[in-house]
Amino acid sequence: MGYRSTILRAAEVDDDLGARWDALPAGRGDQADVYDSWAWHAASLRADPALARAVRIPAVLEGEQPVALLPVTVDRSGCWRSVGMDIRPRSRIVTRGEGPDPEALGQLAESLAGAGARSLALHRLPSRDPVTEAFLGALREAGYEVARRERSEDRLAHPTGDWAAHSRDYKSFAKYVRRFCNRVTPLWDLTMDTYGTSPELPAAEGFRVYAELQARSWKGPYDPMTMIRRRELALRAEQLGWVRIFILRVAGVPVAGHVWFRLGPVATWLSTAHDQGFDALSPGTMVQWLAQERLFAEQPPGVLDYLPGGSPQKDRLTPDRPVLLEVDAVRRSAVAGVALPARQQARRVVPAVRDRVAARLRRPEGGEGATPDQPIRLLATAPADGALPAAPLDASDPGLRRYLAVTSGEASPEAVAGTWAEDDGWWRIGSGPVALAxxxxxxxxxxxxxxxxxxxxxxxxxxALAAALDRPVSVARTDPRGTRDGAPTVVRHALLPWPAAWVPTSP
Known part of the structure; x- marks a missing residue:
């Protein structure tokens, strides 16, 4: 049976065609990519009905089986663009098999020309994917002038064996993570659940916890569209056996989450979220390595795909960084030589301006610091019988400082100590204790x-403090009629229980 080409609309992709589409990226070996799947496209289109109406899908079919697909949108200028250029870290031509099919790619390029696509903008095509070069050649054969430039890079690692071998290959990072884990495990239980692989721990529940962590992270809560897209992708990927949502807990409290997808030999890290109130414990670093250990326990991946973009963790874990290509293609015409450089320049300038504006909007108006002085009133408490016992704590103890950093949301023990006055002292209240002061x-x-x-x-x-010191002790409360300026007494609730095995000083 020969190939035929067509232009599909999103509404024409039914469950059967969607399932056939999802099988294509999963069968591409080391080039497997969740962003090529119908699961990702369907989730994105559900989140954005306007996008769903705008999508066109040039397709090459063999009977009812898709062989090559290139989902695009058409902008006001008539340029056909990769779907989701602002929400997608890279894109590919969706094809069957690990290598290029010249006949299918040729028909795909001809179908674009036949449909009137005078210009194309293809987003971050992997330079190492053999289909990329083959398709660019097919576009030239179909009458397009093609320009390419490097834009960003993939972040990859290629494990050489099992978990023990992987840990040896990244010995310094494994040691780095172990140091953080060893600070936690003597004090609290450190556990991790994997959602999306069993009915007992469904992806929907894992994503709910993950979204709550996202809201408490430095990134802030998802906007409604992103929430729908991410959740829908997790649920669809669960049905395909792809998704892994890891939730790390300290003393039963969720502190960090990781989302991974497994397609064939490729494990792709989608995102991390951690409660920034626990920064002093480095939960994002711990969940990164512990999640990978779980992935290797299932089956060692052939490729660890950390997605484009830089971060300190990626810098340590991704030795392979092949470039991604932005591709502009125009049909040969009298103005092609003029239009193409202008379009390339616009595509360089507009994202840069957008990024600068976004960074400026994110920039805080003022620095963080202690509660500013305001009118307060001091309420004194005299020593009396029946008060809870109190005893001083060693405020130089790194463990205590780390605990207090978590409670106050500071990034480190040193940071929280920097918020104290030189002569401040910490006390333990009650035998539980029930409070620290x-x-x-x-x-x-x-x-x-x-x-x-x-x-x-x-x-x-x-x-308790007045009884222990045998002299009056005061608390400060905000009062517009107060006779002095100062900071009111701050009352916080501990995020973690007091460690039962850790008693710095007994009352």
Missing amino acids: RLGADDVVREVVLLDGSTDGEDVAAP
């Missing part, structure tokens, strides 16, 4: 950390 040299309670769910932190701390 930071007391200034002037016997004013600066900060209270509650561990038992109580909301009366000042009422718990001040009587």
